[in-house]
Amino acid sequence: MNSQGTRTIDVRVEWTKSGIPTEQMLIDAAAAGLVSRKDEPYSEFVEDIDTDRAKSFLAKMIKLGHESVLEHIVFQFWLGMSRVASHQQVRHRMASYTQMSLRQERNLTTEAFVVPPQIKEEDLEDWLQDIQSTIDSYRKWLDKGYDVDVARRRLTQDARTDMVMTINARSLRNFFDLRAKHDADFEIHEVAKKMYTLIKKEGLSFLFEDIGLE
Ligand SMILES: Cc1cc2nc3c(=O)[nH]c(=O)nc-3n(C[C@H](O)[C@H](O)[C@H](O)COP(=O)(O)OP(=O)(O)OC[C@H]3O[C@@H](n4cnc5c(N)ncnc54)[C@H](O)[C@@H]3O)c2cc1C
Structure with missing residues (x-):
């Protein structure tokens, strides 16, 4: 629920502990880009690059379409969404994912499902109640003695899942x-x-401004 009392899209996005690219990472990415242009060895020009210079150089690289330089800048997020959305998320192959396993038996409640805000x-x-029926069905097959690998097939696509995603700036631009x-x-739009x-x-929005995000 938001402050107006209307329900929001219940997806969760957080930085991991080291998920925010550091200033040094931006400088290193700019230095990588300069390797392609400078005659001098790396050690002679790298000390002159500060954060502002790195940012303006990277913005120039984006304008020129020299986007491989952006692959040196890496983001990492913790994400929570339904399995419907996570299926779409992992279609973005140019990223690394670690996702919650459902092979472990879970004590599910209705909280473990994403309710679309469109539901009046x-x-x-x-x-x-429909979610509860899904949970009851999952439990029924576990109680009959079936393995969780079998029981989890009764779960619906709105079951919540968590994942960690590591993605570089170039791929994130595509995402x-x-x-x-x-x-x-x-x-996934909300994610x-x-x-x-x-x-x-x-x-760090300078890396994405030209995309014209909403
Ligand atoms: C609105 C919308 C609707 C969609 N509907 C469907 C649907 O109905 N069915 C469906 O299956 N998918 C659907 N998709 C998923 C879509 O086809 C892509 O799989 C997904 O968006 C990931 O995009 P991507 O391949 O660019 O990203 P990534 O997998 O991260 O790839 C990034 C880039 O790397 C390059 N690349 C990656 N792999 C290859 C490769 N094997 N060969 C050549 N180049 C490669 C491409 O340039 C690609 O853009 C939909 C996506 C959107 C946004």
């Missing part, structure tokens, strides 16, 4: 281009928007 207040109870702008599914909000707070 008068239908919410009905929707939650934003596809998922933060267009008519993407509402959950992309939340990521971009975190990035903006860290003063």
Whole structure:
């Protein structure tokens, strides 16, 4: 729920402990770009690059389309979403993922499912009952003695999952281009928007501004 009492899209996006690219990483990426242009050895020009110079050089690289330089800048997020959205998320192959396993037996409650905010207040109870039926079905097959590998097949795609994603700036630009702008599914669209909000707070939006995000 937000402050107006309306339900929000219940996806979660956080930085991991070392997920924010450091200033040194930006400098190193710019230095990598300069390797392609300088005659002098690396050690002679690298000391002259400060954060501001690195940022303006990287912005210039983006304008020129020399985007491989951006692969030296790496982001890492903790994400929480439904399995519907996570299936879309992992289609972005130019990233690394570690996702919650459902091979472990779980004590599920309705909280373990993402409720779409489109569900009207008068239908919410009905929707939650359907989730409860899913949980009951999962439990039934476990109680019959079946392995969790079998029981988990009763779970629906709105079951919540967590994952850690590591992605470089070049690939993240592609992700934003596809998922933060267009008519993407509402959950993954929200994931992309939340990521971009975190990035903006860290003063790193210059890497994505030309994409024209909402
Ligand atoms: C609105 C929308 C609807 C969609 N609907 C469907 C759908 O109905 N069915 C479906 O299957 N998918 C669908 N997708 C997923 C889409 O086809 C892509 O798989 C997904 O968006 C990942 O994009 P990507 O391949 O660019 O990203 P990544 O996998 O991260 O790849 C990044 C880039 O690397 C290059 N690359 C990666 N792998 C290869 C390769 N094997 N060969 C050549 N170049 C490669 C490409 O340039 C690619 O853009 C949809 C996506 C969107 C945004």
